[in-house]
Amino acid sequence: DVKVTQSSRYLVKRTGEKVFLECVQDMDHENMFWYRQDPGLGLRLIYFSYDVKMKEKGDIPEGYSVSREKKERFSLILESASTNQTSMYLCASSLGQGASGNTIYFGEGSWLTVV
Amino acid sequence: SQQGEEDPQALSIQEGENATMNCSYKTSINNLQWYRQNSGRGLVHLILIRSNEREKHSGRLRVTLDTSKKSSSLLITASRAADTASYFCATDVAGGYNKLIFGAGTRLAVHP
Numbered sequence: 001d002v003k004v005t006q007s008s009r010y011l012v013k014r015t016g017e018k019v020f021l022e023c024v025q026d027m028d029h030e031n032m033f034w035y036r037q038d039p040g041l042g043l044r045l046i047y048f049s050y051d052v053k054m055k056e057k058g059d060i061p062e063g064y065s066v067s068r069e070k071k072e073r074f075s076l077i078l079e080s081a082s083t084n085q086t087s088m089y090l091c092a093s094s095l096g097q098g099a100s101g102n103t104i105y106f107g108e109g110s111w112l113t114v115v
Numbered sequence: 116s117q118q119g120e121e122d123p124q125a126l127s128i129q130e131g132e133n134a135t136m137n138c139s140y141k142t143s144i145n146n147l148q149w150y151r152q153n154s155g156r157g158l159v160h161l162i163l164i165r166s167n168e169r170e171k172h173s174g175r176l177r178v179t180l181d182t183s184k185k186s187s188s189l190l191i192t193a194s195r196a197a198d199t200a201s202y203f204c205a206t207d208v209a210g211g212y213n214k215l216i217f218g219a220g221t222r223l224a225v226h227p
Contacts, residue, residue, distance in 0.1 A: 035217070041219060042203060042218050043203070044217075045214065045215075045216070048214060056214075103148075104158075104205075105160070106157035106158040109157050
């Protein structure tokens with residue numbers, strides 16, 4: 001079974017802190033994604049990556065950056081956390097560089113609260 | 116911007132009844148996928164329907180796609196309490212990188 005592991009399930013951070021959310025997948029997937037999920041808004045794509053060191057902005061990249069130094073790992077970085085970044089963050093991965101129609105596998109989510 | 120919008124936002128039914136959820140989208144798609152999310156957990160893929168398909172079945176799930184109306188529906192037959200979850204449609208719009216755009220979801224409650 002594909003496993004997407006998010007390192008932290010629950011985090012509480014202070015405004016202005018730098019926050020790292022880590023995600024690891026074990027199926028050699030080329031594509032990796034970071035979404036945030038807020039009530040009534042569904043999932044919104046922050047960034048995605050289709051290869052090591054490659055990244056593309058999603059719909060809401062402001063206030064976030066990402067890092068993909070190894071194929072299996074995709075990190076989401078909040079340079080200076082703000083209260084409006086309180087949310088659930090979901091990492092996902094899928095097979096197939098340049099392909100569509102593949103199943104996307106999600107991690108269990110990271111609940112971030114910024115106080 | 117949200118591509119998919121589910122309807123209804125919430126649905127409450129009794130065990131054994133069928134549940135129908137609808138999804139509308141705005142732009143052309145490569146395929147449309149349905150996902151399920153149990154409370155506080157990650158999403159799990161249910162079924163994918165390609166733009167050249169009109170209907171697909173998987174167990175108790177039936178998905179239809181009408182590209183002329185830019186809409187899809189998910190039917191769960193003979194529902195069970197364990198089907199209680201949120202259901203999301205996601206459209207694969209372009210780019211070839213599995214970049215999915217999700218709707219806000221339908222919360223389904225199945226009562227014993």
